[in-house]
Structures are given as C-alpha cells and as structure tokens.
Amino acid sequence: MTLPYAAVTMNTQQRYQEFSAREARGHSTTYAELTEGVATDRDLLALIDLLPQPKRQPNLLLAAVRFLGGPVNGYPAFRTWAIDHWPQVRATILERRTQTNEPGRCACLLPVLAGLPQPLALIEVGASAGLCLYPDRYRYVYNGRTRIGSDTSPVTLTCDAQGDVPLPEAPPEVVWRGGIDLNPLDVRDREDVRWLESLVWPEQDRRLRMLQGAVEVAAAEPPLLVRGDLNEAVRELLAQAPAGATPVVFHSAVLAYLSSTEREAFTETMRGEHAHWISNEAAGVLPSVQQRLARPVPQDRLTFVLAMDEKPVALTGPHGQWLEWLNGP
Numbered sequence: 001m002t003l004p005y006a007a008v009t010m011n012t013q014q015r016y017q018e019f020s021a022r023e024a025r026g027h028s029t030t031y032a033e034l035t036e037g038v039a040t041d042r043d044l045l046a047l048i049d050l051l052p053q054p055k056r057q058p059n060l061l062l063a064a065v066r067f068l069g070g071p072v073n074g075y076p077a078f079r080t081w082a083i084d085h086w087p088q089v090r091a092t093i094l095e096r097r098t099q100t101n102e103p104g105r106c107a108c109l110l111p112v113l114a115g116l117p118q119p120l121a122l123i124e125v126g127a128s129a130g131l132c133l134y135p136d137r138y139r140y141v142y143n144g145r146t147r148i149g150s151d152t153s154p155v156t157l158t159c160d161a162q163g164d165v166p167l168p169e170a171p172p173e174v175v176w177r178g179g180i181d182l183n184p185l186d187v188r189d190r191e192d193v194r195w196l197e198s199l200v201w202p203e204q205d206r207r208l209r210m211l212q213g214a215v216e217v218a219a220a221e222p223p224l225l226v227r228g229d230l231n232e233a234v235r236e237l238l239a240q241a242p243a244g245a246t247p248v249v250f251h252s253a254v255l256a257y258l259s260s261t262e263r264e265a266f267t268e269t270m271r272g273e274h275a276h277w278i279s280n281e282a283a284g285v286l287p288s289v290q291q292r293l294a295r296p297v298p299q300d301r302l303t304f305v306l307a308m309d310e311k312p313v314a315l316t317g318p319h320g321q322w323l324e325w326l327n328g329p
C-alpha cells in the first residue's frame with residue numbers, strides 16, 4: 001500500500017520507482033512493470049504532476065485505469081490508453097480515493113479482539129466499506145492447520161502466524177458494529193464494489209475472492225457507517241455503543257493519511273476514552289507505539305505494527321497475510 005504522508009518528500013518519479021521496487025515487485029508483476037514504465041515516462045509524469053499532491057499515488061492511477069476498463073497488459077498499451085483517456089482518468093482520480101478494504105487484516109486483529117472481555121462493540125475509524133467490522137463472520141486458517149470460525153463462511157482468511165500468538169478457539173462475539181470514513185463505500189452499490197475490486201492488484205486472485213466474499217457477508221447486514229473525519233466523529237459514535245459490551249476502537253492502514261498534528265489529536269482523544277484502542281498501522285506512523293518497540297522493525301519488507309492501547313503486540317503483514325507475535329500470550 002502507498003503511504004500518502006510518508007511519500008510526500010519524494011517527487012512523482014521517485015514515488016513510482018519506489019512503488020515498483022519496494023511494493024509491487026514480488027506481489028504483482030503487472031504493477032511492478034507499469035509503475036517502472038511510468039517512472040521513466042516524461043509525458044505521463046507531466047500529467048500526473050498536474051494533479052493535487054495526494055492524488056499522485058500509483059495505486060490511484062492504476063486502479064482508475066482498471067476501473068475505466070483500460071489495458072494493464074504491457075506498458076505501451078497502458079500509457080497510450082491512459083494518455084488518450086486522460087480526462088476520464090483524471091476525473092476518476094479526483095472523484096475516488098485509495099480505499100482498499102482488506103478483510104484479510106481481521107486475521108491479525110483476531111487474537112487481540114478475542115482476548116478482550118466479550119461481547120464487543122466495534123468501532124472502526126477509516127472503515128472504507130466496513131469489511132473489517134465482521135471478524136466474527138469469517139473463517140480463519142493459521143499456518144495451514146489451525147482453523148477458527150464457521151466452515152460455512154464465504155470468506156476464509158489464511159495467515160502465517162509466528163511466535164506465541166494467543167489463537168482463540170472461536171472468533172469474538174460482536175454485538176454492535178459501526179464505522180467512520182471520510183467517504184464510506186456502500187457494499188450494495190455496484191460502482192463502489194467495482195472500485196473496491198479495482199483496488200485489488202492484478203494477479204491477487206485470492207484477495208479478490210476474499211473481498212467478494214466479505215462484500216457478500218456485509219451486504220447481508222450492512223454496517224452503520226458515518227461519513228466524517230475520524231477526529232470529529234469518533235466520540236459521538238462511541239457514545240452509541242451499547243452498555244454491557246466492551247467498546248473497541250480500531251483502525252488499519254488509516255493514520256498514514258493524517259498529518260502528524262491530526263494523529264496527535266486522535267491519540268489524545270483515545271487516551272481520554274474508556275475504550276480499548278487497537279491500531280494496525282505501518283511502522284513509524286504512530287510515534288508512541290514506535291517508541292515502545294523493543295527492537296527496530298526489519299526494513300526488508302513492508303511491515304505494520306499491531307498495538308493494543310499503544311503497546312505493540314505484533315508485527316503484521318500489510319494485508320493480514322502474516323503475523324509475528326512480540327510479547328508472548
């Protein structure tokens with residue numbers, strides 16, 4: 001995933017080069033090739049540079065071209081199509097956001113959620129379409145052998161778990177769920193779902209199937225999603241959580257979209273609330289979590305830090321594909 005604030009110090013060419021080499025390579029040959037192509041294409045770079053800074057993200061351009069039906073098989077066809085259709089590509093980029101909703105992240109949240117007093121009232125900030133609000137409805141397979149959750153779920157999340165992960169026998173009990181997003185996506189809206197599908201990288205068929213299954217789960221009982229800024233809306237939503245349930249505010253891949261001042265404001269808000277706070281963000285995004293890490297996060301792969309009430313508990317794969325427990329059960 002592209003980290004918007006982390007990336008603003010790079011120019012567009014560096015950003016596409018970095019995305020190709022560090023994010024796409026090994027995960028999507030198609031995206032690695034396309035972004036490498038963009039990084040050396042003066043014409044396309046000039047068009048991208050006319051976009052507002054936060055809209056120059058590689059993921060956004062690539063998803064917009066796919067959403068509009070453009071070709072992604074080979075750089076020459078991609079760049080010709082993108083330049084020929086730039087007004088539509090630009091309009092889609094300006095209208096939409098990188099709102100990748102990754103239910104796979106629930107596999108990393110599960111041990112922490114299940115360890116809290118049950119039942120839970122879940123509040124996700126930066127929820128996108130709210131697909132991470134259903135950790136109780138998915139099936140989990142850890143290390144190919146430990147199975148948790150219902151066999152009948154249309155979603156199976158697989159995760160490579162290292163260390164003393166306190167894997168539960170059953171998913172958590174969720175009695176209430178609500179989310180906040182600047183732009184909530186609606187799982188019942190065909191165009192919103194197509195956008196979510198366009199955000200899944202080519203070749204990642206398993207992630208696409210998980211997404212489609214999670215959309216099915218959420219559409220059967222759509223979540224309460226509030227439109228707004230997390231700093232402004234979180235207290236009010238928390239106040240709606242029913243008594244008798246443990247309130248939990250959580251987020252993944254969200255705080256990188258905030259300025260450091262906004263992140264500090266959110267940290268202060270959460271410290272003042274009687275709710276557990278689970279963060280799953282790229283290393284370095286939350287300074288108070290980063291400072292409590294006993295050892296530096298390895299730089300050889302993109303890594304998130306899972307923390308409970310600012311205490312780091314695990315390193316995680318950005319899409320929930322792996323989990324490395326830090327502090328024992």
Ligand SMILES: C[S@@+](CC[C@H](N)C(=O)[O-])C[C@H]1O[C@@H](n2cnc3c(N)ncnc32)[C@H](O)[C@@H]1O
Nearest residue numbers: 099100101102126128181182229230252253257
């Ligand atoms: C990359 S998506 C992650 C979605 C979801 N948390 C997940 O893990 O699948 C980030 C989401 O955060 C939302 N977002 C970013 N800044 C926000 C803010 N200040 N307040 C509320 N939502 C925000 C975006 O609109 C987007 O839907």
